[in-house]
Amino acid sequence: MAHRIERINNLIRWEISELLKRQVKDPRLGTFIAVTAVATSPDLKHARVFVSGLSSQEEKKEALSALTAASGFFRKELTKNLRLRRIPELSFHWDDSIERGDRLLRLIDQVNSEEQ
Secondary structure, three states: OHHHHHHHHHHHHHHHHHHHHHOOOOHHHOOOOEEEEEEEOOOOOEEEEEEEOOOOHHHHHHHHHHHHHOHHHHHHHHHHHOOOOOOOEEEEEEOOHHHHHHHHHHHHHHHHHHHO
16 A cells, blocks of 8 residues: 555656746746655545755745645646546645755764764
């Protein structure tokens, strides 16, 4: 069962990425938004879509509101493109792992420079 959920997560992530790249033209999304991960519930009723990008705090909020507003469009397109009985409800969340990783690398560099 876990392998099936993983495949569905990858399919949804890929489809939403393609839709963002080719069909969604919302100015609130800025220049670079990437779908980093999708976490689908075992019953396929809900899916959390994690997005990331290089933007300020205000731009992040605008991007999330634009994606939330377009969730119906995404579901409709997923219904067309995926052969699933049930397309999950989509909720969008900001993935700040890039910022956390960058902060961690800066801290490591700081410690290394202090030791030398």
